[in-house]
Amino acid sequence: MADYDYDLFTIGAGSGGVRASRVAAAHGARVAVAEEHRIGGTCVIRGCVPKKMLVYGAHFAEDLEDAEQFGWNIEGKSFDWIKLRNAVLNDVTRLEGLYTQTLGNHEVTIFEERAEITGDHEVTLASGRKVTAKYILVATGARPFVPDFPGAEHIITSNEAFHLDALPKRIIIAGGGYIANEFAGIFNEFGSKVTLVNRSDVLLRGYDEALRDRLLQISLMKGIEFKFNTTFKSITKTASGTLQVELDGCDDMEVDAVMFATGRVPNVEGLGLDKVGVELGQRGEIKVDAYSKTSVDYLYAVGDVTDRVQLTPVAIREGQAFADSVFGKGEPYAVDHSCIPSAVFSHPPIAAVGLTESEARNTLGSVRVYQADFRPMKNVLAGRNERSLFKMVCDDSNGRIVGIHMIAPDAAEMMQAAAIAVKAGLTKADFDATTAIHPTMAEELVLMR
Structure with missing residues (x-):
């Protein structure tokens, strides 16, 4: 491997990329990782970690009500969104530092810039520097799907939800999956009037029907409205700053924010995968075998960019298995993607x-x-x-x-x-x-x- 600058070059420092990089380094490999945004990836920076903190914050709305029946007299209660938002963002920064420290402790070289594959075993950084590696790992994750329709530029996604300057009094959340239902519960507990709009009549596809029905029943009881078999025609911003939403399947609505949570798409654009012949799937995902190897012998991929199971613990396991199998001394092994537990942090x-x-x-x-x-x-x-x-x-x-x-x-x-x-x-x-x-x-x- 001395013919290359690194034994492993990882593109993307999210959960899967960080685990793979540090484990490979622990096995003695010379490792570098490139990240154009922030160390930690979706889960730590704009996903499950800050979202769970908002879920904790939202639970206090009901806990404070329930406390009165347990003998507590709570007067003058109020909620400060900015205080919670800033506390969450500060903790995200703390975690980013810990992830960066972990890579540093394992002597992993970090390039805080975009990287593109420009040839066999070759990566070119945004600064123009070219480096070579025996193996390349793509762990660039996925991003929220943003539809194309008139006024789509006015919507937000889960990425922006953590940075709002104020809570919307009225919000439409598009989607029926776990992200849509989680944020519906969060905004509802914080006092927003929430309407969940779904193009089908099924929530949380893939979960047991009895649980889906129970969540719908409880959500309705909590005041969340649902519009099923409904699609978006257009969004227009009014002079007062509100959004006029034209819908197909129900009456039009005027709200303060529209959030789309209608799936996530793999981040493969601009990586140079076509330059070396990496095979992609129908949704743009990187196709890999059981050992996370792509159609190119030296190039691997783990996590959401492969669209196998879009869950952080799965990406971590895939990163671990890749590093152990390629750089460890034991027998190569594959991740078992069957019987994976999951959770929806709804209310x-x-x-x-x-x-x-x-x-x-x-x-x-x-x-x-x-x-x-x-x-x-x-x-x-x-x-x-x-x-x-x-x-x-x-x-x-x-x-x-x-x-x-x-x-x-x-x-x-x-x-x-x-x-x-x-x-x-x-x-x-x-x-x-x-x-x-x-x-x-x-x-x-x-x-x-």
Whole structure:
């Protein structure tokens, strides 16, 4: 590898790129990484980390109401969006520093500029400097999809939502996926009038139908409006600064902001992939094999840019597997993309792992479903008429658990441990034989009949 400037050159310092770079360096490789924006990528800078902080902030709206039933007298409560926004952005900067420090501690060279592949084993930086590498890893992630229609320049995406100078009094959120539902809950709790507009009549496609229905029911009860089978025709900015939104499928609306959360597209433009013959998929994603190798032998890709599973922990695992397999001393290994747990940080949150009931019936034929439909103890005392739902889907032939789905406060925290059991192939009998922790919501996992 001495014929090259580096053993590995990584384009993109997000979760997958940082993990791959530092692990490769730990294996003894000479590593460089280029990042044109900020170290940390989507998750740390403009994604799951700052969003979860906003979710925490939003929860206080209901917690302060519920506290009165628990004996607390809270007077003069108010919410300061700018204070929360700045606190979140400051913590993002702190985390960016830690990610940068991690790379530095592993002696990874950082180029804070754009990089483009300009030839075999060759990368050209925005400054004009050319460097060579034995292996090149593309980890440039994805970005929010922005549609093309009259007035689209007036919309915001999740990227801009973290930097708003003021909360919109009225906001339309376009989309039906996890980002749309999460921000609908966030803005609603902060006091905005939220309308979620979706081109189909399905929310959270891929999640169990019972959970989707329950979230819709609770969201309506919280005051969020939904417009299904509706598309955008145009957006016009008025003299007063509001937005006049012309819709196909419902009446036109006047709002203060329109946010689009209708999917994410891989960042592949301007990388020079065509110069070396990297094969792309129908959505522009980089096509890779099980070991994250592209159609070019020395070029790999991990994370959202491959559009396999757009989740941060998956990108991290892919980066780890790539670095271990290419630079480690052990046998190469691939990431198992099956049975991946996930969560939607809506209000309340959803968490799931494995097959939905319908998927299990289509795949296995005979299944057995167990449910727990209950009102959490805290909600009872608070007078909050909001019910949680747990579902366990089992293969009827052997009792093996093939899916667990829940919508409940702290669902994601409970799901992490439950996902281990599903991944390990445990059975309903194994859960039944486990003593419950009482009183908790999690005990319903071992009490379902």
